[in-house]
Amino acid sequence: MTEHAEENLRNPVRPAFDTPCTEDGVIVNIGPSHPATHGTLQIIAELSGEKVVRADVHCGYLHRGFEKECETHTWHTLIPYVDRLNYCSALINDFAYCDAVETLMGVEITPRTRYLRTLLSEYSRIADHMTCIAASVMELGAMTAFLYLMTIRDWIYEHLADLTGARVTHSYGRIGGLAHDLPEGWLDRLAQILDEYEEYVGRIHGLMDRNRIFIDRTRDVGVISTEDAIHWGFTGPMLRSTGAARDLRRDTPYLAYSELDFEVPVGINGDNYDRYYVRMREMDESVHMIRQLMQLLPEGPINVDDRRCAFPEKPLVYTEIESLINHFKLVIDGPQVPAGEIYLAHEAANGELGFYLVSDGTGTPHKVHVRAPSFVHMGGLHKLLEGYQLADVVSTFGTVNMIGGECDR
């Protein structure tokens, strides 16, 4: 025991209840340091036998002051922070943020960037869904399925590292474009990975879809109706699993989605199995979209020709005083975003990822607020847990795909 042990260590949370409401009720604490809570969530549950009667969900263990930090950075230099919101699909965060700033500035991105961003968003979505499915089935004991999915996901990560230089947090988006264009042969490898994807995901279907154990653990567990899901603010696969075909890519098309042919898969009764299956089908749709985008991808520049946000070419910076000053101004002062406010949302892997930005007309945001799908989903998580078995907490929480980075910010 050290001297610090003497200190009065306060409990960081105050439970909503500390006395059982049923006669045989027992209150247990689950997490935050537990493999099945993905390290950052705490659930205080009242059990009656094996049944969860009440659940009090606490998050915030990964809070790192993202929004505060943004207020001291230029619009450009906070992009790496944005990556760390949903770190399973960092590119979607990048592009949603850049899109919001560009819309506020009135910048229209080039066609090639528009298609590339769409392609990379879908590619990230596959990686994100794979992480979710892999983790949730592994927690139910499906180690083989986990390894198959992780194999593909790692190929995707390595492939994205070829493009961006980083496996997970890519920082690839730029206001007005992208960091750089595709390296040579990147699309060929993409086609290969998509073919491998089909082979591997076919195996997952074979292992899981009609697996008795898997069905028993997921069917009719964690059920929520469409009405309740909307009441609790659910979006994305969580909402679609209840049967509501609500998808921002279809409903309010952005980037190049209006030109693509794709379906919005929905579930039947909003249980864990449906959430698994909706994600599996969405990955197929993403592959279908990526194949179309590979055909559609036009040649041309990736950065806009707008000196308010895009950096001048390096040779010009070294030879021309105007470009040199421009470069310095963009680095030191940041892009000058006109005063105003904007709420812009993209369909991220987990649901509606909204950026609410307030600019006071300088190179630094006055406010950056993120409407993170995971955080809102945590607000309704207790509805999915109450009335089911304690062991179902693991299976339900897995299919909700809570990402600590965006939930806690």
Added chain:
Amino acid sequence: MNQELLERVRTRLVSEGREPEFAHGLLALSLPRPALLDTVRLLKGEFGFDLFLDVTAVDWPGRDPRFDVVFHFYSTRDHVRVRLKTAVPENDPVVDSLVPLFGSAAFMERECHDMYGIEFRGNADLRPILLYEGFQGHPLRKDYPKEREQPLVRYRK
């Protein structure tokens, strides 16, 4: 996007003496505090804005009233958004809670209370959510210094 519906909402709000305007694809409206709950009821009941997306605040130090509380709503039927904004002063940062109308408001109001100290009248559970019990101050207020640290467990020497 269903512009026609937004136009109808706008006409209706104008008839109630408000001044909504279109901004970046959504309808934005500033309104006085007492009108908030009724307007939200109107939007939800009559125009089908059934998804409560977000609530947050914006701090304008030196301005009176100091805070803007900002709400975003979405209609899952018509695929349009509305933003409501209401100003609250520093010495009385209270707005009505939307918990009676939307379950999702509970968590988001807790976050806003954490970060800005906005009180939501009618939300019985404003315990800290991203912060911890006993945290002093409201970190997203502009006068909270970024460097200030309040560790629960003392740093190792």
